[in-house]
Amino acid sequence: MADNISSQNIDNDHRELSRRGLLFVLSSPSGAGKSTLASMLLQADDEIAMSVSVTTRAKRPGEEHGKDYYFVSGEEFEEMVADHSFLEYATVFGHRYGTPAVPVNESLADGQDVLFDIDWQGTQQLYQRAGQDVVRVFILPPTLGELRSRLDSRNTDSPEIIESRMQRATSEISHWDGYDYVLINDDLEACFAKVKQILATERMRRARQTGLIGFVRDLMAE
Numbered sequence: 001m002a003d004n005i006s007s008q009n010i011d012n013d014h015r016e017l018s019r020r021g022l023l024f025v026l027s028s029p030s031g032a033g034k035s036t037l038a039s040m041l042l043q044a045d046d047e048i049a050m051s052v053s054v055t056t057r058a059k060r061p062g063e064e065h066g067k068d069y070y071f072v073s074g075e076e077f078e079e080m081v082a083d084h085s086f087l088e089y090a091t092v093f094g095h096r097y098g099t100p101a102v103p104v105n106e107s108l109a110d111g112q113d114v115l116f117d118i119d120w121q122g123t124q125q126l127y128q129r130a131g132q133d134v135v136r137v138f139i140l141p142p143t144l145g146e147l148r149s150r151l152d153s154r155n156t157d158s159p160e161i162i163e164s165r166m167q168r169a170t171s172e173i174s175h176w177d178g179y180d181y182v183l184i185n186d187d188l189e190a191c192f193a194k195v196k197q198i199l200a201t202e203r204m205r206r207a208r209q210t211g212l213i214g215f216v217r218d219l220m221a222e
C-alpha cells in the first residue's frame with residue numbers, strides 16, 4: 001500500500017475536506033464511457049486532478065497500480081476502513097472500492113478541482129460530506145445493446161463478468177435521479193463537450209459565491 005494514501009501522513013481527521021475546489025463526479029453503468037470521458041477531461045484541463053481509488057478487484061491488462069487504481073488485498077482495504085482513510089467506500093460487483101481522503105484533500109488545498117469515477121453509493125456519501133461542492137454527472141449509454149457491445153469491444157473482461165455487469169446495468173441506471181446532470185454518451189465528442197460545459201458552468205457558479213463577492217463589494221464601494 002502506498003504510504004501517501006494511508007492515514008499515517010496526517011494527524012487530524014483526514015475525512016474533513018478543505019472546501020476550495022469542486023468535487024466533480026462521473027458515474028455510469030459499467031461500459032457507458034466514464035473512464036474514457038475522465039481521461040479526456042484530465043488531458044484537456046490542468047485544473048482538475050483525478051482521485052485514484054483503492055480496489056480489491058483484480059488488475060486488468062494494461063492497468064497500472066497508482067494510476068488506474070491502488071490494487072490491494074481485502075485485509076489491506078479493511079485496515080484502511082478501520083483507519084478512517086476513506087472519504088467514501090462501497091461494495092460494487094462483489095469487490096470493495098474506496099476513495100482515499102489524503103490525496104483529495106491535497107489537491108483541494110492546492111486549488112485543484114477533483115474528478116471522481118465512483119458509483120452511486122459513493123456519490124451519495126460524498127454528497128453527504130461535501131454537499132454544495134459536489135457536482136454529480138451520470139452518463140447513460142444510448143441503448144443497452146450498445147452498452148454490451150462497448151463492454152465486448154473493450155476486451156478487458158470475461159464473458160461471465162460482462163454478463164454480470166449487464167445484469168447490474170439497469171439497477172445502476174435506476175439511480176440516475178440522484179444526480180445533477182444526466183448525459184447520453186452516444187457521440188463521444190458531443191458528450192465530452194457537454195461535460196466540459198458543465199464543469200465551466202459550475203466553476204462560474206462557485207466564483208459567484210466566493211471570489212466575486214469581494215469584487216462586487218469593492219465595486220459598489222468605489
Ligand SMILES: Nc1nc2c(ncn2[C@@H]2O[C@H](COP(=O)(O)OP(=O)(O)O)[C@@H](O)[C@H]2O)c(=O)[nH]1
Pocket residue numbers: 027028029030031035053054057088089090092093097098099117118119120121122123
Ligand atoms: N463508491 C465507489 N465506487 C467506485 C470507486 N472506484 C470505482 N468505483 C465504481 O466501481 C464500479 C466498477 O469500476 P471498475 O471495476 O473500474 O469497472 P468499469 O466501470 O467497468 O470500468 C464503477 O461503477 C466505478 O465507478 C470508489 O472509490 N468508490
Ligand SMILES: Nc1ncnc2c1ncn2[C@@H]1O[C@H](COP(=O)(O)OP(=O)(O)O)[C@@H](O)[C@H]1O
Pocket residue numbers: 028029030031032033034035036037150151153154185186187188189
Ligand atoms: N461514445 C462512445 N462511442 C463508442 N464507444 C465508446 C464511447 N464512449 C466510450 N466508448 C468505448 O466503450 C468502452 C467502455 O468505455 P469505458 O470508458 O471503459 O467505460 P466505463 O468506464 O464507464 O466502464 C471503451 O472501449 C471505450 O473506448
